[in-house]
Amino acid sequence: MSSAAISVDAARLPSPALRRFAWFVLVYFIAVILWGGLVRATGSGAGCGDHWPLCNGTVVQHSPRLDTMIEFTHRFTSGISFFSAVGLLVWTFAGTVKGHLARAAAVWTVVFTLVEAVLGALLVKLGLTAQSQSPLRAPYLALHLTNTLLLLAALTLSAHLLSRRQGYTRATVRLVAPIGAVAAVIVVMMVGVTGSLAALGDTLFPARSLGAALAQDFSATSGWLVRWRWTHPTVAFFASVFLIWLLVRASRRTAHWDNRGLSALVLVLLAAQYVLGVLDVVLLAPTWLQIAHLLGADVLWAALVVLTARVVLEPAKAGSRE
Incomplete structure (x- = not known):
């Protein structure tokens, strides 16, 4: 491969900053997922009552219980994750060439993030939290986890494809x-x-x-x-x-x-x-x-x-x- 071809190909590659941001977003999403696991394991899913997106009907929590703090923190960090996904999408389209595979992966990242938000809201509104033994909870949780894995896959592909040189x-x-x-x-x-x-x-x-x-x-x-x-x-x-x-x-x-x-x-x-x-x-x-x-x-x-x-x-x- 000639040096001219290498330089032209290098000019088509995403910036190092974009590649680092993509991997950072992936790590952040994993942290949010772990906190969601903590919400389930501690039975804190009902910490904000049946209100969504507000917590107990308000934004600012006065003298919150521990379960409220855990659930509210999860909602707050999940909100940031959505804007991170949108930021990755915009930056990917702006920083890559037409036909770059990372563009499709970034689009699916936003789609699965939106689905995740909807599933999270329904989880609260349907009361499938804390110690709920509703027959709907298990299949709903399976659907939720499947979407989470697809979301992580899309994020991982975005970061990987942005890091490729060929x-x-x-x-x-x-x-x-x-x-x-x-x-x-x-x-x-x-x-x-x-x-x-x-x-x-x-x-x-x-x-x-x-x-x-x-x-x-x-x-x-x-x-x-x-x-x-x-x-x-x-x-x-x-x-x-x-x-x-x-x-x-x-x-x-x-x-x-x-x-x-x-x-x-x-x-x-x-x-x-x-x-x-x-x-x-x-x-x-x-x-x-x-x-x-x-x-x-x-x-x-x-x-x-x-x-x-x-x-x-x-x-x-x-x-x-x-």
Whole structure:
């Protein structure tokens, strides 16, 4: 490749500031999601009553309870996340060339953020918070978690595609093994959804000991949410098969980049999730461990999305490795 071609290509790349901002927004969104997990784990979802977007009908809270502070903080940070997503969208369109794949990812980021806000509002208005055992809560939570994962995926793709030096427009990429990769991602999403339902069961029906928890799982008198807690580790086990396929394929060195380091990171994060999952069961899911498990899941999901993008969206022309 000539120096002239390199300079022209470099001129088409997004600014370093835009790339850093995209990764910052991703980290911020993960922090907001973790705080949302704290809201659920502590039963603080009803801290603002059934009012939305106001908290207990007002903006300024006078002598608020702890659950009110937790819920109000989540709403405030979620509001900032929306403006961050819009800012990323505007900056991405202004700072990239026509046909840049990050533009589509940024659009979907805003769409999923809006859906997240609507789902959050309905969660409050329908009373599916705190200790609510409504039959609507579990499927609603599954829908909410699915949208959250799609939102994180769109954000991660935005940051990744903005950071690419080749293969970042529709005309310069080719699809490689998309069916298998998409299947792997869907299965991992199922792990996340079943994990959120298991966490809800731990919150609504806490056990005093490991033996009592196991008895709950197999008791005919327990609610289906408790008796289905076994689905999470089971789905996680079978998801490993798909992940192994993806990791083996990604570990092959190509003319464009070397994925071995990222594959190793995904493998380490996966192992850490299994360890945290076992501790979650043994220690009866304390709040801090639930948040640590959620953090590991979010980071693993982001790393997996990047790895999948590098495998599936391969640059059409050979170049130097990234």
